[in-house]
Each structure stands twice: as C-alpha cells, then as structure tokens.
Amino acid sequence: MKSFRILTVAQAISEGIAQEMTRDSNVFVMGEDIGAYGGIFGATGGLLDKFGKDRIIDTPISETAFIGAATGAAVAGFRPIVELMFVDFFGVCMDQIYNHLAKNTYMSGGHVKLPVVLTTAIGGGYNDAAQHSQCLYGIFAHVPGIKVVVPSNAYDAKGLMIQAIRDDNPVIFMYHKGIMGLPWMAYFEGSSNAVPEDSYVIPFGKANVVKEGSDLTIVSISQMIQKAVLAANELAGQSIHAEVLDLRTLVPMDTDAILKSVRKTGRLLIADEDYLGFGLSGEISALIAENLDTVSLKAPIKRLAVPNVPIPYSRPLEQFVIPQVANIVLAAQELMLKKIPLLADL
Amino acid sequence: MQVGKEKLLWMYEKMVQIRYYEETMASVYMEGKLPPAIQKGLAFDIGAGIVPGEMHLAAGQEPVAVGICAHLSDEDTVVGTHRPHHFAIAKGVPLNPMTAEIFGKVTGLGKGKGGHMHLFDNAHKFSCSGIVGASMPIACGAALAAKKLGKNWVSIAFFGEGAANQGAFHESLNLAALWKLPVIFVCEDNHWAISVPKSKSTSVEWVADRAAGYGIPGIKVLENDAILVFEAVAPAISRARHGEGPSLIEIKTDRYFGHFQGDPETYRPKDEVTGLRKNDPIAILAKMLRDKKFMTSDEESGVVLKMHQLVDKAFDFARKSDYPSANDALQDVFVNGQKNTRALV
Numbered sequence: 001m002k003s004f005r006i007l008t009v010a011q012a013i014s015e016g017i018a019q020e021m022t023r024d025s026n027v028f029v030m031g032e033d034i035g036a037y038g039g040i041f042g043a044t045g046g047l048l049d050k051f052g053k054d055r056i057i058d059t060p061i062s063e064t065a066f067i068g069a070a071t072g073a074a075v076a077g078f079r080p081i082v083e084l085m086f087v088d089f090f091g092v093c094m095d096q097i098y099n100h101l102a103k104n105t106y107m108s109g110g111h112v113k114l115p116v117v118l119t120t121a122i123g124g125g126y127n128d129a130a131q132h133s134q135c136l137y138g139i140f141a142h143v144p145g146i147k148v149v150v151p152s153n154a155y156d157a158k159g160l161m162i163q164a165i166r167d168d169n170p171v172i173f174m175y176h177k178g179i180m181g182l183p184w185m186a187y188f189e190g191s192s193n194a195v196p197e198d199s200y201v202i203p204f205g206k207a208n209v210v211k212e213g214s215d216l217t218i219v220s221i222s223q224m225i226q227k228a229v230l231a232a233n234e235l236a237g238q239s240i241h242a243e244v245l246d247l248r249t250l251v252p253m254d255t256d257a258i259l260k261s262v263r264k265t266g267r268l269l270i271a272d273e274d275y276l277g278f279g280l281s282g283e284i285s286a287l288i289a290e291n292l293d294t295v296s297l298k299a300p301i302k303r304l305a306v307p308n309v310p311i312p313y314s315r316p317l318e319q320f321v322i323p324q325v326a327n328i329v330l331a332a333q334e335l336m337l338k339k340i341p342l343l344a345d346l
Numbered sequence: 347m348q349v350g351k352e353k354l355l356w357m358y359e360k361m362v363q364i365r366y367y368e369e370t371m372a373s374v375y376m377e378g379k380l381p382p383a384i385q386k387g388l389a390f391d392i393g394a395g396i397v398p399g400e401m402h403l404a405a406g407q408e409p410v411a412v413g414i415c416a417h418l419s420d421e422d423t424v425v426g427t428h429r430p431h432h433f434a435i436a437k438g439v440p441l442n443p444m445t446a447e448i449f450g451k452v453t454g455l456g457k458g459k460g461g462h463m464h465l466f467d468n469a470h471k472f473s474c475s476g477i478v479g480a481s482m483p484i485a486c487g488a489a490l491a492a493k494k495l496g497k498n499w500v501s502i503a504f505f506g507e508g509a510a511n512q513g514a515f516h517e518s519l520n521l522a523a524l525w526k527l528p529v530i531f532v533c534e535d536n537h538w539a540i541s542v543p544k545s546k547s548t549s550v551e552w553v554a555d556r557a558a559g560y561g562i563p564g565i566k567v568l569e570n571d572a573i574l575v576f577e578a579v580a581p582a583i584s585r586a587r588h589g590e591g592p593s594l595i596e597i598k599t600d601r602y603f604g605h606f607q608g609d610p611e612t613y614r615p616k617d618e619v620t621g622l623r624k625n626d627p628i629a630i631l632a633k634m635l636r637d638k639k640f641m642t643s644d645e646e647s648g649v650v651l652k653m654h655q656l657v658d659k660a661f662d663f664a665r666k667s668d669y670p671s672a673n674d675a676l677q678d679v680f681v682n683g684q685k686n687t688r689a690l691v
Contacts, residue, residue, distance in 0.1 A: 032539075032540070032542065033540045033541045033542060035541075036541055036612070036613045037540065037541040037612070037613055040540070058541075058542050058546060058547075059547075060508070060511035060539075060542075060547040060548065061478050061479070061508045061509060061511050061512055061539060061547070062511040062512065062513070064513050088476075088477075089477065089478075091477070092477070092478075092479070092512065092513065092514065125393060126392050126393025126398060126399060127393055127398035127399035127450070127461065128399045128400050128461075129399060129459075129460060129461035129463060129464055129476070130459075130460070130464065131463065131464065131475070131476040131477055132400065132463075132476055183387075183388055183389045183390070184388065184389060184390040184391065184392050184608050185388075185391065185392050185393060186384065186385045186388065186391050186393055186394070187385070307675075307676060307686075308679070308686055309675055309676060309679050309686060310459075310679070312458065312459045312675050313399065313447075313450055313456075313458060313459055313460055313461030313462075313464070314450030314451070314454075314458030314459065314461075314669060314670055315398060315450055315669070316450075316669045316670065316671070316672050317450075317458060317459065317670055317672060317674060317675040318675075319672070320672035320673070320675045321675045
C-alpha cells in the first residue's frame, strides 16, 4: 500500500527534487540562498545535507550568469534546476530567458535540447509591495518556448515538479508564497494535503476539476484555487453550484477541459492574481469567444484580476486590488443574475 | 580632510536617530505578528500587524549613511537599497511622512503605495529600490542630469556587497567612468548577502579593487567608523564635484539584525552580533566627542532625548494617520490624474 502524509507545498517540492536527484545524477540545483538556508521559501529545504555543495550550489547575485549557465550546462547533458527567489527579480536576466533559453531549441531546428527548470516565488497578500508581489506568469506564458507550471497544492506540486525535471524542454515552475506552508507567513491550509512518499508525475496540460458544479465554471490556478474553493463552498450554501477548474499548467493549457466545463455550466468566471490586461483571463476569454459555435453562454464572461495597477503596499489597497474570496462569491452571484439578450431585444 | 566639530555632532545626532528609529521599528513591527493572534501553527506572520510585509533594518550600518551624507546638500542625489532607512534619515527625508509610508498610511511619502523599500522624496532627491543593484544605473542618470545642467551636484549609489556581482554594477561603473559622471558608488559590505557570505559569492576580497578595471579610484574603509567614512569619501566627492568622474568606495560595516525581521539567521554564528555590538560605532563616536570635549555627558543625554522624541513623534504621527481608501489603489499609475485604462473592479 502506498504511504501518504500531509505535506506543505514547500516540503512536496523539495521531496520531488530530492527523488529526481537520487534517480538522475545529471540533476543539480543553483540559486540564491538555496543551500544552508534551504531556499527563502523552503523549496530546497534539506537538499544541501542530502546532496552536498557540488549539486546544491549557492550562487552570487548574478542572475544573468547563472541562468545563462543553466542553458549552457543543459546543452552539455545536465538537467539544471535554477531558483530565482522572486519572479519580480527576473527583470535583470530576462534576456537569457526569453531570447536564449526559450528560443534556442526553435532556432536550432529542434536540435538543441534544454531540460532546465526555473523555479520562483510569486504572489502577494502579505504587503510586500510592487517589487515583491507580482505573479507575472502571463509574461512567461506569452513568450513561446517555455512551459509554465503553477501548482495550487502539495500533491500537484510534487508530481508537477518531477514531471518538470524529466521534461526535455525549459519549464518555469512558479510557487505562490501564500501556499508554501511556511512557519512565518499565513497560508491557505487547503494547499497542504496528502502526498505519496513514492515518486509520481502529473502530466502537463491536464486540468483538475477540484470541485464539480453545474451553475458556473470558475477557472483559476495557484493560490487563487484555494480562494475559489472557499468561495464555491460558500456559494453552495446559497444553492449556487460552482465548478472549480485548476489549470495546473498555463503552457500547455488544457483548453478541452475549459470548453467542456463551460459547455456544461454556460457561465464562466476567471479568477486570476496576475494583471488583468493582456494576460491569462483575456486568453481564456478569447478561447471561449473563438468557440462560441459550440459553447452556449448563459451570461457574459466575468474576469477578476489585478486591475492594471502595480501591487500597492498598504493593506487596504492590496486587499482591494487582489481578488479575495468575497470578490469571487460576489462575482458568481452577479453572473447568475446576468443574461445574454437576443440581438432583437437590444 | 579633518571633520569639524559641527559635522561630528551632526553625525552623532543622526546616528542616534537612526539607531533608535530602527530599534523602535523592530519592536513596533512585531505587534500583531506572534501567536496567538495569528494563524495556528505559525511562529510568526510576516503579513500581519500594524507594519506588514518584509522589514530590512540597518542598525549597525549608521556610519556609512552619515559619513557620506555629511558631505551632501539637498541638491545632491541619494539612491538607496532595500535596507534604506539610515540613508533616508541621513539625507534629511522627514521622519513623519517616511514613517507613515512604512505604516501604509495616506500621509506617507507615497500615500501608502510604496512601503519601506520604496521611499521617494523629490524634495531631498532621495529614492530607493527593493531590487538588488538597481541604485547604480539610476544614480548614473542623476549624475548625467547634473552634468548636462552644468551643476556641481553629485549622486550617491548605495549598494550591498552582494550587488557587486550584478551586471548593473559593472555596466554602471563603465558608463560612469566613460562619461566622467559625478557619481560615487558606495558599497556597504555587511558581510552577508542574506545567508551567503562574501567569500562564497565574490571572486575578489575587495569590491573596491574592481575599480581598477574601470580606471577609477577604489577606496577602502576598513572600519565601521563614521569619521573614517567621512574622511575617506572626501576626495571622491571633490573629484566628482570638479568634473573628474566617479569613484568606488567600499566600507566594512555590520548588520545587527537579520536580513529581514523574522529571519531565523541559522546561517550566522549565534554570538556574532553580540561581538559586533561591542564595537558599536555610536558609542565609539560618543566617547571621542566627550574625550575631545565637544560634548558633555549632559549634552549627550540631551541629544539622545531629543532624537528619541523626534522618532517617537514620527511613529505617533504614523499610527494616528488614516489609511488610504481602497479606491485610491487605482490612482497614480500615470501622473496628473490621467486615467488608468481598463482599471476594472
């Protein structure tokens, strides 16, 4: 019988990495404060003791150099995992990511193989202001050539991490600080769940129906899934049955699962912690719009996201711009009251 | 360059003010962040309390801020780091709106939008950033502006020793040297880039030695001492004011608190800070002032009291100020009240 324990997301990620490092000597980890510290957000906890400093490498604050080095080492047959503490920090090394890591495979006609996993922390909710609270998965999903993984819970995090390491392509693995289960930051308890001790993979591009429902579909990822589940539970008490769909990965995106659910419910609410403009919520809305010949909407699509402002520091401001459980409940209630009038009635 | 009595007393006052500010902040910051007020199972909640979010304090690093800023006027620019309070105070940023900003209040420098790593004060030409190494290019720009305007203003880029391994460091030094910009790059070597010691991150023992690669002076300050900093930086300031270009200064200093408040500091020897505090630069300067008869014990007590009152008043002002209203979050993406398109809520 398989053995399960309740793990935090941080523990699940580090366990997944450890199992792959044991299985494959080509896997190694580089990043800032990932050794003795175990990663600022705990994603590499315990790895230095297990694998030593030749495979768990603390780097200088030289992101262009060490992320570029991951690309070079991958060409030579290694499978580097590279952590950059906060997604907000990628600005200093984006060229190595979006012009090289993401493109070299394509520009080489598929001859260059780059099995690199970038890991980084995303998200706000703890008042760390505009340079330490963004999600930005939309930016990475926008650039062709990188797979984008954004787990919502420990079970998924481990299986997706192992899949990411085994994937022969660049993957960015983005964990929300507010689900990691750190002893120094509030988190959503639903994110810590039962995780098998054995190694397992979760394939990319397979969304998870977290909660079934018939009245509306709530599509989301990451920490927002935990908020959506709480909202769905509250809505159930009002006889509104929301289906909660966790995309798990943005690239590839499980478009079939979204279409299937919206065909069933006829109503779509997208809850997103990234910026509203030109991002995930627009992408999913476009998917529905392009398939209106086979999807019958009962109400217009509703999007909840950060309203195109940087994340403000002050608590009431931050709470206002990041969608909360109450916003999801309210948006769902409104969606149930809306109708799409016939053209003749307009 | 000898430091006169007036400057010495100014540096002492500012150091006392900075230290008390940081210690007060350390204590206020913990309000509401400990059990049982927080989520069960947590030891500490970084997002709770009256001052939420990360908090990087600079106690111990006062000599760097005052030794440099003692040379500056309001027209000179300072760009600080994610650990910015000592620089801001030494540059003359008023304590009330600065503290209100750190509390997230509408009376703050940025109306609560910036927070402690993002303090902006145009009147005193002060700004800072939460991104490692980001001060250097921006300080180059202020220096370029001074040069274009034909003024003898200088700009200071403060950064930590960890930031000397950023591309921004090397690019900025080259640009400033090439264009002879009046900028002084000031490296605060507090020995720790979060958990990584300098010896494990930096290819040379001295960041200042890298100045040679850009053909500019590299100056080393071996002790955490305000007077030594003041004297060492004087030729660099003079060089910049006379249009002769940039300099790189490296100062050995000490971080008394963790990287951030709540940092378990498992990477650092337990008694390290106890040892560092034995060489407290404020106590050393106070003793020197007394020995030179620049300050009596009574005057010393008077300075301490006055500085503490200023800080207490600022914290009181911040506490009593209002929060911005939630809708304010949508303003200020662009200047002059221009609409932020698609700000749907």
